[in-house]
Amino acid sequence: MKAFLIVLVTLLSSTAPIWSQEHQLVWSEEFDYEGAPDSSKWRFEKGFVRNHELQWYQEENAYCKDGLLVIEARNEQRENPLFREQRRRDWRRSRPLIECTSSSINTRGHFEFTYGRLEVRARIPVAKGAWPAIWTLGTNMEWPSCGEIDIMEFYRIKGQPMIMANVAWGKDKQWDAHWDSKATPMTHFLDKDPDWASDFHVWRMDWTEESIRLYLDDELLNETLLSETVNGAIGKGSNPFKQPHYILLNLAIGGDNGGPVSGASWPIRYEVDYVRVYQ
Numbered sequence: 001m002k003a004f005l006i007v008l009v010t011l012l013s014s015t016a017p018i019w020s021q022e023h024q025l026v027w028s029e030e031f032d033y034e035g036a037p038d039s040s041k042w043r044f045e046k047g048f049v050r051n052h053e054l055q056w057y058q059e060e061n062a063y064c065k066d067g068l069l070v071i072e073a074r075n076e077q078r079e080n081p082l083f084r085e086q087r088r089r090d091w092r093r094s095r096p097l098i099e100c101t102s103s104s105i106n107t108r109g110h111f112e113f114t115y116g117r118l119e120v121r122a123r124i125p126v127a128k129g130a131w132p133a134i135w136t137l138g139t140n141m142e143w144p145s146c147g148e149i150d151i152m153e154f155y156r157i158k159g160q161p162m163i164m165a166n167v168a169w170g171k172d173k174q175w176d177a178h179w180d181s182k183a184t185p186m187t188h189f190l191d192k193d194p195d196w197a198s199d200f201h202v203w204r205m206d207w208t209e210e211s212i213r214l215y216l217d218d219e220l221l222n223e224t225l226l227s228e229t230v231n232g233a234i235g236k237g238s239n240p241f242k243q244p245h246y247i248l249l250n251l252a253i254g255g256d257n258g259g260p261v262s263g264a265s266w267p268i269r270y271e272v273d274y275v276r277v278y279q
Contacts, residue, residue: 027111027277031069037062037105045104045250047082048092053131053255055102056080062103068271071251073102073130075266100261104250112139112244116279118205120249122272124154126186126197129261131155131252132270134203136245144177145170145231147240151214152203154186155257161186165214165222169240172232180229182214182222189216200273212241247275 029041036059045057061072077097084093124132133153138146153164163184168177189196204215212224231238251270252258 023117023278025276026116026279027113029069029275030067031064031272031274032067033064035064037064037069041107041110042105043108043110045106048080048095049104051252051255051257052091053252053258054129054261055100055251055253056098057104057250058101059103061101062105068273069249071103071105071132071249071270071272073100073125073251073253073266073268073270075100100253100266102251102253104248104252106137106246106248108137108139108246110246111277112246113277113279114242114244115207115209116277118151118207118247119202119274119276119278120151120204120272121200121202121274122152122270123198123200124152125251125268125270126154126161127261127265127268128156128263129254129258130268130270131255131258133248133250133252135248136205137248138240138243138245140243141170141231141235141238141240143175144168145235145238145240147229147243147245148177149205149207149212149214149241149245151205152216153257156259157183163189163216163221165216167212167214167222167224167229167241169229170231170235172234174234178232180222180224184216184221200271207241209242247277249275 044059047056049057055073063070077099080095080098082093083096120134134151136149148168150164150166166179166181168179171178201217206213210226214222226241229239229241249272254261
């Protein structure tokens with residue numbers, strides 16, 4: 001009896017949210033149509049965007065088919081329309097060629113939310129150089145004071161494939177982030193299921209006024225307390241995780257974290273079954 005009471009008290013005092021039937025589906029995308037992603041829900045990033053990545057983002061590389069969103073990285077080369085030989089310091093303009101293409105879509109201006117549960121069922125590419133992600137950003141400040149939540153990132157660290165679960169906010173200097181990151185080796189999942197990389201998995205964020213919890217197939221990968229996520233001077237001491245965020249899905253190639261592309265079988269496909277938000 002004493003042991004039972006100890007367990008009961010522990011459960012009741014836990015900071016983990018209790019997600020009951022009272023939480024309702026407030027937004028979803030099932031991708032159950034053919035063609036381009038629904039323009040009333042999604043917008044595209046275009047060109048070279050961030051992190052010295054190799055891909056040129058364009059709309060053509062994202063399409064819906066057989067109930068899935070497919071983001072496809074393609075090995076195709078053409079001239080970089082931004083190229084300016086005299087501007088060598090700008091990496092977006094210093095590349096004479098586009099080496100590959102991909103897509104990045106987001107809900108900014110269409111759907112933003114504060115607190116709740118985000119679930120994404122997806123099958124990610126694990127080829128060398130692939131850098132798929134599920135993430136959110138705030139809207140009221142520049143990065144990183146706006147806040148970033150990486151529900152999923154995949155890339156290699158020192159050659160080892162990793163599943164990342166991260167939260168970032170601002171420091172006192174511009175574009176300098178404080179990271180609460182957790183890298184889980186992919187071998188952790190392959191040991192349980194050798195076919196892990198071929199299957200779909202559910203990534204989840206439970207976001208409350210107290211914490212951000214990031215899960216993969218119900219396994220907690222990282223927890224960040226909002227009492228710790230206070231911006232520095234640029235963010236004026238605000239908390240970027242007590243304001244609305246929008247959702248991003250993208251497949252980057254190479255860049256600062258993606259690493260070199262080698263032995264890849266093009267095209268590289270990132271497939272998303274659904275995106276759902278509960279509150």
